[in-house]
Amino acid sequence: MLIKKARLGELAASEITDYGVYLNRRQFLNTAAIAATASLLPLSLASAASNPEPTYKDLVKSAYSTDESATTFESITTYNNFYEFGTDKGSPALMATEFPDKSKPWRITIEGECDKPGEYDYDDLIRPFTLEERIYRLRCVEGWSMVIPWVGFPLADLIKRAQPNSRAKFVEFTTLYDPEQMPGQNRNVLDWPYVEGLRIDEAMNPLTLLSVGLYGKELLGQNGAPIRLVVPWKYGFKSIKSIVRIRFVESLPQSAWMKAGPNEYGFYSNVNPDVDHPRWSQGRERRIGEFLKRKTEMFNGYGEEVAQMYTGMDLRKYF
């Protein structure tokens, strides 16, 4: 119901709005509070940056994209939870400017219960896949949300190539561990490296994406460069960043957040307005750039595509 069917010749979000406008548009202008004092703000409207060429051209437009207006590039790239670069939301943008170190190759290992394991350089890994643009909602477990025009390909495409065997019940993902590049890993806030997991059917769901870019450009360090997971019906922390290992396993993986707070963060972590976080409500969310809070949708509004995977499950127990 919330899915917009793509039509031939439709434009990508990055083509509709000037990139410089994305960079500089001060989202707070849109809010009710500011409307009243707009006269105070001419400074923030000045100086639109020049429009850099998008890295990815001729992206396939996905039918799974939402037609909601995308969060500004500035907000998406300056308001991040990426504890490998500090626990403050602003610190990843400041600390990850040189990440990943271009002089080091980015290797990704595919292993475990599959017939075609292997270790790939990033470029070799993504070469076979057709990149598309998908505009997804992202709901953070903290109660805020964004709309992000990702660039990527379905995880299912990669899984099919790896040919998992019948023992592959789950897929486990691991982030790079390199405290020199990721200074946040010098502190034991989480049990490094960051680990996340999906059930194999969740991983194969057509919505599940491996992303390499956003707004038509390569991912920046703070957004999980060079390659990250995007699982739009789950809380944001499930969408693990800067992946170096994908492993097919038989038993349920223990994620970094499950270890940090087993009562607060479960394996499934599906967006669910009826199951509160023990410390705060999940009923509503603040869409970044908006003044009023909005109601949170079951499965973040992706129920049509994913609800059938959880039929008969007690979602309070399997939170």
Add this chain to the structure above:
Amino acid sequence: MSKIKKLLFVVCLIPAIWLTIALFTDQLGANPIEAVTRQTGLWALRFLWITLLITPLRWLTGWNELVKFRRLLGLYVFFYAVLHMLLYLGLDQFFDISEIIKDIIKRPFITIGFFTFTALIPLVITSNNAMVKRMGGRRWKQLHRLTYVIAIASSVHFYMLVKLDKVEPLIYMGLLIILLTPRLYRYAKTIALKSQFGI
């Protein structure tokens, strides 16, 4: 002295002025409402800690005039706490009374925050000279020991709302222990003296 007091009055307003300017010139990041709510709470906490510093500083330096600034600082605790509370009620809950009541009952950190705010009110009401006189110094002092409870509760409120990285609230808790230790020491000494002389 009154000149210093006037200066202090203005200085204490700086965080509020800065936050207002930052809010209206879009310098608080992608989630300005969250940022300004958090900042006003932090400033209430900071002013409370500064207020609690007055007495040990007096003992340490012998500069008893310092006590003249305590009321002003204490009222600024309330000022920032009111802003913090209004931001929560207005921009987090949009004055939805039933939601707010549910929140206070269900969320321990909100419960504690609400209690802390409420406990400030009798202290503000009894803050003027006339009330001190009416109550009598001893009773007034007893009531205002509530400040210690408020300080402990507000640092617990801060600790509970932080998602994972507890360093910042732990620093405030550590500072609070430093601020309260000389008081406990004095109190223990007085008790010992009293029992020694059978008072």
